[in-house]
Amino acid sequence: MDSTYSLSTGNIGMLISMPHNGQLIPKFIADTMTPNAQKVVDTDWYMDKLYDFAASMGIYTITPKYSRYVIDLNRNSSGEVLYSGADNTELCPTTAFDLSPLYPENQQPSPDEIAMRIKHYWHPYHQALSDTLKQLKQKHNKVVLLDAHSILSQVPRFFEGKLPDFNFGTADGASCDASLLKQVKKLNFSPYTSIGNGRFKGGYITRAYGDPKNNIHAIQLELSQRTYMDEPSNHFNEQKAEQVKKHLKNFVECLVNFAKN
Numbered sequence: 042m043d044s045t046y047s048l049s050t051g052n053i054g055m056l057i058s059m060p061h062n063g064q065l066i067p068k069f070i071a072d073t074m075t076p077n078a079q080k081v082v083d084t085d086w087y088m089d090k091l092y093d094f095a096a097s098m099g100i101y102t103i104t105p106k107y108s109r110y111v112i113d114l115n116r117n118s119s120g121e122v123l124y125s126g127a128d129n130t131e132l133c134p135t136t137a138f139d140l141s142p143l144y145p146e147n148q149q150p151s152p153d154e155i156a157m158r159i160k161h162y163w164h165p166y167h168q169a170l171s172d173t174l175k176q177l178k179q180k181h182n183k184v185v186l187l188d189a190h191s192i193l194s195q196v197p198r199f200f201e202g203k204l205p206d207f208n209f210g211t212a213d214g215a216s217c218d219a220s221l222l223k224q225v226k227k228l229n230f231s232p233y234t235s236i237g238n239g240r241f242k243g244g245y246i247t248r249a250y251g252d253p254k255n256n257i258h259a260i261q262l263e264l265s266q267r268t269y270m271d272e273p274s275n276h277f278n279e280q281k282a283e284q285v286k287k288h289l290k291n292f293v294e295c296l297v298n299f300a301k302n
Contacts, residue, residue, distance in 0.1 A: 045106055046166050048173065052099040054181030054300045056173055057092055057293075058246055059189045060114035060166070061085035063105035070111055073150075078143035081108045083134075085191045086266065086275050091282065092189060094290055098297060101173055105166055110134055110143055112158045114166050115188070115244035120155075133158055138196050174250060174257060185221075185300040186259040187293070188246045194267040200240045207235035207288070208263040210243030216251025217258035221299050225260070228295060230288050233268060258299070262292070 064081050071079050088104070095102055105114055116132045135149045136142055144150075150158070177184045194204050207230055211217045222237055243251070243261040251259030266272055269282040 045162050046169060047102075047104050047106065048169055049096060049102045051096070051101040053297060054177045054184045055099075055187070055297055056101040056103065056170075056177060056184070057095055057187045057189050058170060059085065059088040059092070059102070059104045060246060061109045061190055062088040063107045063109070063111075065107045066111055067107070073148055074110070074143055075141075075145060077137065077141055078110055081110055082275070083110070083138045084108060084275070085189075086270060087277050087282075088189050088191065090277065091191075091264075091269060091286060091289060092293070094286070095293065098293065100293070100297070101177070103166070103169060103173065105162070107162055112155075112162045114163060115190075115246050117245050117249070118159045118163050118167075132163075138193070138198055140198060170246070170250065178255070178257060181300070183256045183300055183302075184258065185217075185296045186246075186250055186257065187296060188244065188259065188261040189264075190241075190244075190261060191264040191266050191269075193272060194265040195272075204263075204265050205236045205239065206230070206233035206265045206268050206285075207292075208239055208241045208265070209235065209237045210241045210247055210261040210263065211238060211259070212243045212248045212251060213238050216243055216247045216253070217260050218253045221258055221260065221296070224295055224299065225292065228288075228291055233285065233288060260296070264289075 062085055064084055066079060112133055120132045133150045133155050134143060174184055209225060211222050226237060241263040247259045247261040268285040269278060270276060271278050
């Protein structure tokens with residue numbers, strides 16, 4: 042297995058991808074960055090902890106070891122913009138969510154450096170993702186891919202005000218069967234707020250791998266970090282997490298039932 046990611050196998054036709062859970066930056070890259078960048082503040086913190094129940098449900102999981110500051114695994118390797126007309130972070134981000142620079146002036150990664158990162162960090166993750174989905178499709182015929190994310194509840198760069206707690210994205214219905222999102226919307230998320238295809242409609246992974254006609258159904262969840270952390274710090278709040286995990290588990294069970302039927 043490639044050392045840039047971890048893949049845990051299961052026994053049902055479902056895979057959870059956590060592309061922004063990694064926190065490492067190789068020293069040769071960290072040395073070119075600002076001290077602030079090395080804190081990797083825009084990590085989707087504790088995804089592996091929030092979904093630790095997945096293993097006992099027989100779900101496959103894949104997580105990268107390296108930070109989205111090295112390369113963003115939820116972007117097209119071509120660098121194509123994700124949300125046209127909106128502020129987007131790049132394949133190899135040069136600024137943090139708060140617009141602070143990740144590199145000193147004129148030290149941003151060169152095209153050669155970006156190509157190297159695509160080869161060493163982006164391709165292995167996507168190869169594993171693609172291969173696993175193919176294997177699951179052959180074995181189970183029907184597959185569900187959950188792309189699991191989290192974000193600060195307030196990021197003025199990307200959206201006004203406070204984000205809903207549960208943000209589901211299915212590329213406006215293109216990445217999974219309509220009945221799946223319908224079933225998700227029927228779940229009771231109270232006291233949390235939820236929305237489908239709002240500000241977050243699903244990133245590159247949801248759009249590239251979701252293929253409902255071929256029975257591969259992808260859905261993204263962008264979870265507000267206020268549901269399980271003490272914002273704005275990256276401190277994990279056990280009590281909050283315990284509460285939100287009940288709803289996360291119900292949601293994942295809904296996906297599992299869909300995959301099995």
